[in-house]
Amino acid sequence: xxxxxxxxxxxxxxxxxxxxxxxxxxxxxxxxxxxxxxxxxxxxxxxxxxxxxxxxxxxxxxxxxxxxxxxxxxxxxxxxxxxxxxxxxxxxxxxxxxxxxxxxxxxxxxxxxxxxxxxxxxxxxxxxxxxxxxxxxxxxxxxxxxxxxxxxxxxxxxxxxxxxxxxxxxxxxxxxxxxxxxxxxxxxxxxxxxxxxxxxxxxxxxxxxxxxxxx
Amino acid sequence: xxxxxxxxxxxxxxxxxxxxxxxxxxxxxxxxxxxxxxxxxxxxxxxxxxxxxxxxxxxxxxxxxxxxxxxxxxxxxxxxxxxxxxxxxxxxxxxxxxxxxxxxxxxxxxxxxxxxxxxxxxxxxxxxxxxxxxxxxxxxxxxxxxxxxxxxxxxxxxxxxxxxxxxxxxxxxxxxxxxxxxxxxxxxxxxxxxxxxxxxxxxxxxxxxxxxxxx
Numbered sequence: 252x253x254x255x256x257x258x259x260x261x262x263x264x265x266x267x268x269x270x271x272x273x274x275x276x277x278x279x280x281x282x283x284x285x286x287x288x289x290x291x292x293x294x295x296x297x298x299x300x301x302x303x304x305x306x307x308x309x310x311x312x313x314x315x316x317x318x319x320x321x322x323x324x325x326x327x328x329x330x331x332x333x334x335x336x337x338x339x340x341x342x343x344x345x346x347x348x349x350x351x352x353x354x355x356x357x358x359x360x361x362x363x364x365x366x367x368x369x370x371x372x373x374x375x376x377x378x379x380x381x382x383x384x385x386x387x388x389x390x391x392x393x394x395x396x397x398x399x400x401x402x403x404x405x406x407x408x409x410x411x412x413x414x415x416x417x418x419x420x421x422x423x424x425x426x427x428x429x430x431x432x433x434x435x436x437x438x439x440x441x442x443x444x445x446x447x448x449x450x451x452x453x454x455x456x457x458x459x460x461x462x463x464x465x466x
Numbered sequence: 467x468x469x470x471x472x473x474x475x476x477x478x479x480x481x482x483x484x485x486x487x488x489x490x491x492x493x494x495x496x497x498x499x500x501x502x503x504x505x506x507x508x509x510x511x512x513x514x515x516x517x518x519x520x521x522x523x524x525x526x527x528x529x530x531x532x533x534x535x536x537x538x539x540x541x542x543x544x545x546x547x548x549x550x551x552x553x554x555x556x557x558x559x560x561x562x563x564x565x566x567x568x569x570x571x572x573x574x575x576x577x578x579x580x581x582x583x584x585x586x587x588x589x590x591x592x593x594x595x596x597x598x599x600x601x602x603x604x605x606x607x608x609x610x611x612x613x614x615x616x617x618x619x620x621x622x623x624x625x626x627x628x629x630x631x632x633x634x635x636x637x638x639x640x641x642x643x644x645x646x647x648x649x650x651x652x653x654x655x656x657x658x659x660x661x662x663x664x665x666x667x668x669x670x671x672x673x674x675x676x677x678x679x680x681x
Contacts, residue, residue, distance in 0.1 A: 255504050259515040259534050263597065272616065289470050298569040300474045305520040305527035311561040312520035312527045316574055319474050346526040354513040359531055382478065384659035392661065392680045401487065404661060404680060444599035446607065446619060465607045465619060 266357040266441025271448040273463060280436040280452040280459055281325045287358060287438065296353045303350040304329070304431075306340035306366075313340065320377060320428075327362075327431040328369060330377050332394035334425050341366050347431060357441035362433045369428030378422035386420035387411050437464070481572040481656025486663040488678060495651040495667040495674055496540045502573060502653065511568045518565040519544065519646075521555035521581075528555065535592060535643075542577070542646040543584060545592050547609035549640050556581050562646060572656035577648045584643030593637035601635035602626050652679070 277283040291299040305314040315337065321328035327349065332338060341347065349362040378386065391408040398404055434454040441447050447466035452459045492498040506514040520529040530552065536543035542564060547553060556562065564577040593601065606623040613619055649669040656662050662681040667674045 253507060255500065255507050256537070258507055259503075260536060260595070262515060264513065285470065288474075292468060292470050292473055298479065300477060301567065301569065303518045303520075303529055303565055303567070305518075305529045305563070307522050307525060307527050310522060310525065310559060311578065312522050312529075312563045313576070313578060314518055314520040314527075314529055314563050314565045315576060316565070316567050321475060322471070344525060348520070348527045348529050350518055350529045350531070352516065352518070352531050354516065361528070361530060363526065363528060380475070382659070388660040388681075394680050396680045398678045398680050400678065401663065408661065444597070445603040446623065448616065463613045463615065465609050465611045465613050466603075 264354075264357075264441070265443055266447070267443055268357045269440050270442065271438060271440040271450055273450060273461065276438065276450050276461070278459065278461070280433070280438075281322075283438060283452075284360065284362075284436070285322075287353075287356075287360065291353050291356060291358075294353075294355055296355045299351075299353060301351075302327075302329075303352070304337065305348045305350070306337055307344050307346060308336070308340040313337075321373075325364075325433045327433070328373065328377075328428050329431070330369075330374070330426075330428045332389070332392070332426050333368070335394035338394075341429060349431060349433075359437075359439040359441075361437040361439065362431075363435040364431050364433040366429050366431045369430050371427070373430075374427030375422055377428060378426065379419075383420060386422075387415065389426045390415075390420070390423055442466070479569075479572075479656070480658055481662070482658055483572045484655050485657065486653060486655040486665050488665060488676065491653065491665050491676070493674065493676070495648070495653075496537075498653060498667075499575065499577075499651065500537075502571075502575065506568050506571060506573075509568075509570055511570045514566075514568060516566075517542075517544075518567070519552065520563045520565070521552055522559050522561060523551070523555040528552075536588075540579075540648045542648070543588065543592075543643050544646070545584075545589070545641075545643045547604070547607070547641050548583070550609035553609075556644060564646060564648075574652075574654040574656075576652040576654065577646075578650040579646050579648040581644050581646045584645050586642070588645075589642030590637055592643060593641065594634075598635060601637075602630065604641045605630075605635070605638055657681070 300319040317329040347366045351360040390411045436452040449464040515534040519532045532544040562581045566575040605626045651667040664679040
């Protein structure tokens with residue numbers, strides 16, 4: 252059996268699956284993002300829409316996985332409970348970052364931007380598309396609050412299930428979407444001997460400035 | 467061919483691989499972390515030591531993947547260029563977070579804490595353990611600086627390689643380790659209908675306070 256300390260100390264991935272140059276990439280980072288996302292889909296990357304969302308509260312960062320549910324024109328939508336820790340953080344400080352890591356393609360996409368709440372329509376449309384069990388779960392869980400036990404949550408779910416029996420489940424006012432608007436991207440392609448390719452885009456007024464960073 | 471917009475909108479993972487209760491976990495979050503890391507190793511989770519490190523600069527978060535290289539007693543070591551963006555961020559603001567996401571086990575570990583530079587000994591020891599190509603790469607790359615082209619980097623690597631030919635490569639003063647000291651953990655186990663288990667640990671003086679959060 253492998254010792255885990257030895258493993259983390261010694262395990263090395265050498266990256267040789269691809270390269271990325273200034274001339275390969277689209278001038279529009281969102282088109283470049285879509286192109287990499289499609290390639291991840293073709294490569295059957297598991298959980299490819301799982302993105303690490305980082306927020307800041309009281310000058311301290313926090314990060315969690317959320318699922319990308321919609322995207323258009325440098326905007327990225329995700330959904331959840333507005334009263335959760337991320338909801339409260341984003342209320343105080345709209346700066347956020349996203350990170351997609353697809354080790355099967357030896358790729359990482361880092362995005363920085365600003366988050367605001369999605370429209371009511373967008374939240375409603377997404378909520379009705381969810382399975383009924385998830386809709387009921389949204390009502391049952393006061394996200395990020397302390398629970399005395401798992402049973403407390405399950406009991407609350409039974410109450411909610413009974414309450415809405417035979418009726419459609421409405422979207423709770425405390426549950427909805429956010430839109431992340433990107434102003435910075437880095438497309439990272441792993442290369443041999445840690446000499447990775449890093450192609451970045453920075454929004455200056457309405458233009459995207461493209462440059463390469465040292466790895 | 468699957469449309470990527472439809473895919474991200476509709477793809478749902480229902481989680482049923484495990485459960486996590488207050489009585490399952492160790493009283494010490496580091497022992498709990500080690501236990502989950504060993505299980506990830508047994509399950510052959512790819513890139514299990516890849517952790518998302520989030521830092522804050524000017525109240526804005528940024529996150530990137532770094533590799534866990536050593537751990538002991540609620541401390542986590544990683545290495546890199548002190549003059550990189552993360553190095554400069556950590557110099558200004560030592561608060562940071564780590565996130566391990568192991569979809570194969572439907573698990574996520576969120577950790578918050580404070581980062582400082584590792585000892586010179588620790589940096590030296592890790593540097594000598596790296597492949598020579600990575601040691602040369604550390605000298606060749608002014609991490610996070612703008613490069614005019616890939617060729618600029620490769621040319622610099624050739625110069626460095628010639629400079630150190632036949633000699634051991636010393637650790638550059640600008641390259642070394644950081645130690646992340648945890649004061650908060652969340653162990654997340656995906657459950658059915660989004661009713662996930664979230665068991666958290668918060669350090670109060672010298673004791674770890676354990677509680678469950680609503681999903």
